[in-house]
Amino acid sequence: MNAAPMVALVGNPNAGKSALFNALTGARQKVGNYPGVTVERKAGRMSLADGRPVELIDLPGTYSLEPASPDERVTRDVVLGRQEGERLPAALVIVVDAGNLDNHLRFALQLIDLDLPIVVALNMIDMAERDGLRIDADRLAAELGVPVVATVAVRKRGIEALKAAIGTLAMESGRRAGGVRTPPPSDLAALQKRARAIARAATHETSGARRRSQQIDAVALHPLFGPLLLAAILFVVFQAVFAWAQAPMDAIDAGFAALGSWVDTHLPPGFVRDLLSQGVIKGVGAVIVFLPQILILFGFILLLEASGYMVRAAFMMDRLMARVGLSGRAFIPLLSSFACAVPGIMATRTIDDPKDRLTTILIAPLTTCSARLPVYTLIIGAFIPARAVLPGIGLQGLVLFALYAAGVAGALVAALILRRTVTRGPSPGFLMEMPRYQLPSVRDLGIGLWTRATIFLKRAGTIILASNVALWVLASYPQAPAGMKQSEYSIAGRIASAIELVVRPIGFNHEIALALPPAMAAREVAVSALATVYAIDADSTDETRTDAALGVRMQASWPLPTALAFLAWFVFAPQCLSTIAVTRRETNGWRWPAFMVAYLFCLAYLAAGATFWLATALGL
Numbered sequence: 175m176n177a178a179p180m181v182a183l184v185g186n187p188n189a190g191k192s193a194l195f196n197a198l199t200g201a202r203q204k205v206g207n208y209p210g211v212t213v214e215r216k217a218g219r220m221s222l223a224d225g226r227p228v229e230l231i232d233l234p235g236t237y238s239l240e241p242a243s244p245d246e247r248v249t250r251d252v253v254l255g256r257q258e259g260e261r262l263p264a265a266l267v268i269v270v271d272a273g274n275l276d277n278h279l280r281f282a283l284q285l286i287d288l289d290l291p292i293v294v295a296l297n298m299i300d301m302a303e304r305d306g307l308r309i310d311a312d313r314l315a316a317e318l319g320v321p322v323v324a325t326v327a328v329r330k331r332g333i334e335a336l337k338a339a340i341g342t343l344a345m346e347s348g349r350r351a352g353g354v355r356t357p358p359p360s361d362l363a364a365l366q367k368r369a370r371a372i373a374r375a376a377t378h379e380t381s382g383a384r385r386r387s388q389q390i391d392a393v394a395l396h397p398l399f400g401p402l403l404l405a406a407i408l409f410v411v412f413q414a415v416f417a418w419a420q421a422p423m424d425a426i427d428a429g430f431a432a433l434g435s436w437v438d439t440h441l442p443p444g445f446v447r448d449l450l451s452q453g454v455i456k457g458v459g460a461v462i463v464f465l466p467q468i469l470i471l472f473g474f475i476l477l478l479e480a481s482g483y484m485v486r487a488a489f490m491m492d493r494l495m496a497r498v499g500l501s502g503r504a505f506i507p508l509l510s511s512f513a514c515a516v517p518g519i520m521a522t523r524t525i526d527d528p529k530d531r532l533t534t535i536l537i538a539p540l541t542t543c544s545a546r547l548p549v550y551t552l553i554i555g556a557f558i559p560a561r562a563v564l565p566g567i568g569l570q571g572l573v574l575f576a577l578y579a580a581g582v583a584g585a586l587v588a589a590l591i592l593r594r595t596v597t598r599g600p601s602p603g604f605l606m607e608m609p610r611y612q613l614p615s616v617r618d619l620g621i622g623l624w625t626r627a628t629i630f631l632k633r634a635g636t637i638i639l640a641s642n643v644a645l646w647v648l649a650s651y652p653q654a655p656a657g658m659k660q661s662e663y664s665i666a667g668r669i670a671s672a673i674e675l676v677v678r679p680i681g682f683n684h685e686i687a688l689a690l691p692p693a694m695a696a697r698e699v700a701v702s703a704l705a706t707v708y709a710i711d712a713d714s715t716d717e718t719r720t721d722a723a724l725g726v727r728m729q730a731s732w733p734l735p736t737a738l739a740f741l742a743w744f745v746f747a748p749q750c751l752s753t754i755a756v757t758r759r760e761t762n763g764w765r766w767p768a769f770m771v772a773y774l775f776c777l778a779y780l781a782a783g784a785t786f787w788l789a790t791a792l793g794l
């Protein structure tokens with residue numbers, strides 16, 4: 175066979191497989207300091223020292239060859255050559271955490287018994303040394319009967335030696351015949367005993383110093399200080415989103431304003447100018463302005479993930495989650511949903527119990543995805559005064575915090591109800607390893623932010639742009655006769671008038687009714703649609719053209735209860751088509767996505783209505 179030999183990276187979760195994969199192939203797979211980051215098989219190409227190619231595969235971490243959850247099944251099938259359309263791997267790279275050998279060697283021993291060509295990557299030796307451990311790689315190799323290469327994936331140490339070892343194995347396997355041995359039924363207790371004995375033989379404790387992670391955890395997981403610290407961290411995050419973003423947002427805003435007036439003065443009046451000025455620059459610009467806030471939020475999330483703190487947060491939430499019938503394993507998927515529900519729903523593959531998994535999928539859209547941030551901050555910026563409630567604590571940040579909290583509370587209540595009705599069943603226990611604390615690397619943080627920025631800008635340039643141009647066309651034609659409002663006379667305006675009949679009782683106005691349907695494509699389109707509609711109306715009426723910011727215009731024409739109801743709607747509404755599509759894929763049918771959409775719409779309608787009526791009753 176001429177094709178490049180296939181080599182798979184396997185090992186326990188959080189051993190550093192993806193970090194090694196990136197170091198070996200130059201790829202940028204997501205790494206994170208918690209178990210369960212990788213949930214799919216990812217392939218990449220690596221070149222050996224002599225230039226020969228090898229196809230490298232990164233797999234979800236797993237504890238044994240007996241899979242407990244869907245992502246672990248992928249790993250077993252690839253390793254045993256049972257994956258459809260996939261060859262048996264020519265060799266395995268078993269990745270183990272040098273500081274956690276007794277646990278990681280158990281799975282390694284199981285894999286070694288398969289009789290495939292194997293090299294062990296003894297990863298994270300830097301962390302082990304920090305903890306006062308010295309690992310004898312030669313002794314380990316002798317005990318295991320396979321080559322062992324010491325590596326530090328994040329510093330690219332040992333990568334060339336590992337490449338060389340992979341090269342040798344790939345050559346050998348070309349001369350081998352036959353397949354993989356069927357895995358013998360494993361006696362876990364015996365394996366664990368062997369693993370512990372080997373780990374002890376190869377490890378020297380050089381200092382009896384108490385491990386640093388344990389010292390930090392004495393505070394971070396303390397029954398009183400732990401939750402206080404978590405609350406304080408979250409608080410700072412939401413304050414920072416408003417406090418730090420103003421300058422760059424003003425700059426972006428000014429940039430788009432300049433671009434807009436250039437187009438207005440240099441292009442002849444007509445279709446092209448209006449499309450560019452109203453539909454593209456005003457509309458998409460209104461969304462891109464929020465890039466700094468999104469990056470600040472993600473900067474914090476990435477820091478908390480890389481440091482190892484997120485798993486502690488999961489641990490503290492576990493009691494609460496258990497009480498509503500969710501497994502602690504649901505924490506990471508729900509956390510990913512703060513970025514976007516799509517990867518969040520995919521991350522539920524780490525949950526073994528099917529009903530547990532289904533519940534988590536159904537509530538994932540309730541955690542506030544980053545696409546909602548522009549909508550939230552637009553309304554908050556326009557309607558909530560920027561004053562301090564207490565020294566250092568701004569009201570705007572507090573309201574944003576409350577919106578996120580409302581989403582989380584909604585998710586917990588929904589889980590509680592679902593677990594007692596549609597997804598009734600016992601909820602299994604939760605075991606999650608605590609990763610060690612680490613200082614996040616600047617490079618990883620940079621790559622993470624860069625990835626986020628490109629995802630957001632790509633969305634703005636594709637789905638948001640396309641939806642908004644479509645909206646612009648529908649909102650610009652037919653042209654309204656003098657004296658009539660374009661946003662009401664146009665096709666989009668008439669559709670909106672029909673929708674308005676349904677949403678009028680919960681306080682929504684015609685503009686909101688117009689912005690809701692295109693927001694199904696992407697939530698940010700609610701913002702660009704409002705910006706575009708205001709621009710069209712300002713141009714078509716003879717009122718002197720004001721270039722007032724979107725927020726200022728809304729402030730002038732929306733009653734406060736309407737604005738608050740709009741916020742409440744966005745906390746709960748199932749608003750994007752990609753989420754519905756991924757739910758269909760992960761649950762194999764239309765039944766659950768249909769259920770999800772229905773229950774979330776009801777919830778959003780009730781929440782927005784209650785907010786509107788309450789705010790009106792309070793005379794706001």
Ligand SMILES: Nc1nc2c(ncn2[C@@H]2O[C@H](COP(=O)(O)OP(=O)(O)OP(=O)(O)O)[C@@H](O)[C@H]2O)c(=O)[nH]1
Nearest residue numbers: 188189190191192193206210211212235298326327
């Ligand atoms: N100090 C140190 N950190 C490492 C090393 N290798 C990986 N890490 C960090 O360990 C964490 C886990 O790395 P990943 O590559 O995501 O682990 P994984 O094995 O792919 O985990 P799953 O995908 O969850 O199975 C990340 O925070 C990495 O930055 C290493 O050699 N030294």
Ligand SMILES: [Mg+2]
Nearest residue numbers: 191192211212
């Ligand atoms: Mg991984």
